Amino acid sequence: MLPKPPPRGPRTGFIYEPPYRIQGESVAGEHTVVQIPELGLNFDMGSCPRWALAAGVTAVSHGHMDHIGGLPYYFSQRNFQGMGTGTVVCPPSLVIPLRDMMKSWIGLERQQTPFELVGLAPGEEWELKPDIFLRPFATSHTVPSQGYSVIEKRKKLKAEFVGMAQEKLKSLRTEGTQITEIHEHVHVAYTGDTQLCPALMHPDVASAKVIVTECTFFAADERKRAGAGKHLHVEDLRSLLPVWESGCVIAIHLSRRSNIQLAREELDRFPEGKRVHILMDGPRNSARYEQQVHNAESREVES
Numbered sequence: 001m002l003p004k005p006p007p008r009g010p011r012t013g014f015i016y017e018p019p020y021r022i023q024g025e026s027v028a029g030e031h032t033v034v035q036i037p038e039l040g041l042n043f044d045m046g047s048c049p050r051w052a053l054a055a056g057v058t059a060v061s062h063g064h065m066d067h068i069g070g071l072p073y074y075f076s077q078r079n080f081q082g083m084g085t086g087t088v089v090c091p092p093s094l095v096i097p098l099r100d101m102m103k104s105w106i107g108l109e110r111q112q113t114p115f116e117l118v119g120l121a122p123g124e125e126w127e128l129k130p131d132i133f134l135r136p137f138a139t140s141h142t143v144p145s146q147g148y149s150v151i152e153k154r155k156k157l158k159a160e161f162v163g164m165a166q167e168k169l170k171s172l173r174t175e176g177t178q179i180t181e182i183h184e185h186v187h188v189a190y191t192g193d194t195q196l197c198p199a200l201m202h203p204d205v206a207s208a209k210v211i212v213t214e215c216t217f218f219a220a221d222e223r224k225r226a227g228a229g230k231h232l233h234v235e236d237l238r239s240l241l242p243v244w245e246s247g248c249v250i251a252i253h254l255s256r257r258s259n260i261q262l263a264r265e266e267l268d269r270f271p272e273g274k275r276v277h278i279l280m281d282g283p284r285n286s287a288r289y290e291q292q293v294h295n296a297e298s299r300e301v302e303s
Contacts (some may be wrong), residue, residue, distance in 0.1 A: 001154065004070065006081060009042075010058050010280055011280075012025055012049065012051065013025065013026070013252075013279035013280045013285065014285060014286075014289070015250055015279060015285050015288070015289075016288075016289055016292060017210050017248040017276050019038060019188075020036050020038050020039070020188065020210060021036065021038065021205065022035075022036055022210065022212065022250055022279070023035050023036075023037070023282070024252065026252035026253050026277060026279055027254065027255075027256060027280070028066075028214075028216045028231070028252075028253045028255040029066055029255070029256075030066055030256075031046030031047040031048070031066050031070070032044045032066060032067055032252060033045050033046055033049065033052050034046055034212055034252060034279070035049065035104040036055075036188060036247050037054065037055065038127060039055075039129070039130075039187075039188070040054075040055050040057060040058065040129070041055050041057050041058070041134075041150070041162070042055045042058040042059070042062070043059050043087075043148065043190045044058070044061055044067040044068070044192065044237070045057075045060065045070040045071050045074050046065070046066040046067045046068065046070055047067050047070040047091070047157065048070030048071075048073040048074045048077065052074065052084075053074065053077050053078055053081065053133070056083070056084055056086060057088075057089065057128060058071070058074065058086065058087070058088050058089070059088075059089045059090075059097075059134060059148045060088055060089065060090040060091075060094065061065055061139070061146060061147060061148070061190070061192025062079050062091065062092070062094075062141055062143050062144060062145035062146070062192060063091075063097065063143055064143065064193070067192070067193070067211060071098065071101070071219045072101065072105055073173075074104065074112075075102065075114070075115040076105075076109075076194040079114055079191045085115060085116055086112045086115060086116070087117075087118060087187075088116070088117050088118065088128055089117040089134055089148075090117065090119060090120070090121050091095060091119065091120075091121070091144050091145070091146050092119035092121050093144050094117075094144075095119040097119050098117055101109065102115050105268060109217060116192070120134065121136065121146075122137050122138040122199075123135070123136070123137075124136065128150065131152055131153050131154065132150060132151070132152050132153075132187075133151050133152075134148050134149070134150060134151075134154065135148070135150070135151055135204060136149075137147045137149060137199040137204055137205065138190055138197075138199050139191060139193070139194035139197060139199055139200075140194050140230060141192070141193045141194050141195070141230045141231075142230050145192055145194060147190050147191065147192045147194065147200075147205070148190050149186050149188070149189045149190075149204040149208060150183070150186070150187045150188040150189075151184050151186050151187070151204070152187060153182050153183070153184065153185075154182070154183050154184075154185065155182060156181060156182075156183050157274070158170075158181050167268070169275055185209075186203070186204055186205075186207045187208065187209050187210065187236060188208055188209065188210045188211075188212065189204065189208035189210070189211045189253070190207040190212045190213075191205070191211070191212065191213045191214055192214065193214050193230070193231060194214065194231075194232065195217075195230040195231060195232065196236045196240070198237070199214075200240055201243050205244070205246060205287075207245050208245075208246050208248060209247075209248070210246060210248050210249075210250065211244055211246045211248075211249045211275050212229060212250045212252060213237075213240075213249060213251060214232055214251075214252055215233070215234065215236075215252070215254065215276075215294045216229070216232060216233070216253050216255050216258070217232075217234065217255060217257075217258065218233070218234045218254070218263040218266045219257070219258070219262075221225075222255075222257075223235065223272060230233070231253070234263070234267065237249075237251075237267075237271075237273070237276065241270075241272035246275070248275065248277065249275050249276045249277070250276075250277050250278075250279050251276055251277070251278045251279065252279045252280075254278065254280065260281050261281065264278065264281065264284070
């Protein structure tokens, strides 16, 4: 009798929420890596699939192996393939341990892989692209942890100057009058691993266009397990979704024990659950994308 072939690896999850592609792989305790190509940004790096190399910046939420295990390979392969030095933004408490981790590879490989580490605390900002910033927010997990918001800052003319002639506005600027103000737009929020905490209801999360949230447990008898590991249970989403303005909430980090079909049924039990898409739910996400393609083609024909 012939032996069975090895099991297939997980397919990359993919959800399109214009203008962003959200793609990744996430299984609780095994690995999590999520990428938004349009931002050149990964969230966490529990493993390093080939597509993850394309993003030059990775924002790490905490130091558990299933969220940082792929970092050495990420740094090494970006250098090997001439893609530039990888940059990791992380909680300040992780900078020295991650630096020591990379130093340990020097003796093993007999070479030094270039890397860049940026310690960023909650409330601080780091410019990802012109006018677009990463801003961490504190979360509550079994180790020091934080989520990230991607925020665009736009200058806008103050209300009292709207309609004023350009020459007058120029004169006011010359005199030192501040005629503009900054408006912030939260494009993406990523929670990382966390239990329910006040930061998840902060405007930096609640007003995001897209929210990528862990939701590890779905079964009714797993509430205690979620509490012990400081993870979110589907019932926690019941209180978060009415606060979150996002029309696209993406659930990641499901446990192997969570059957995706049953998880979807749990989400469908409350009205706001329709806004939640499970990243690793390949069939449903594929059908959603095919419908998006069909709608786009129909609009093109009509125009």
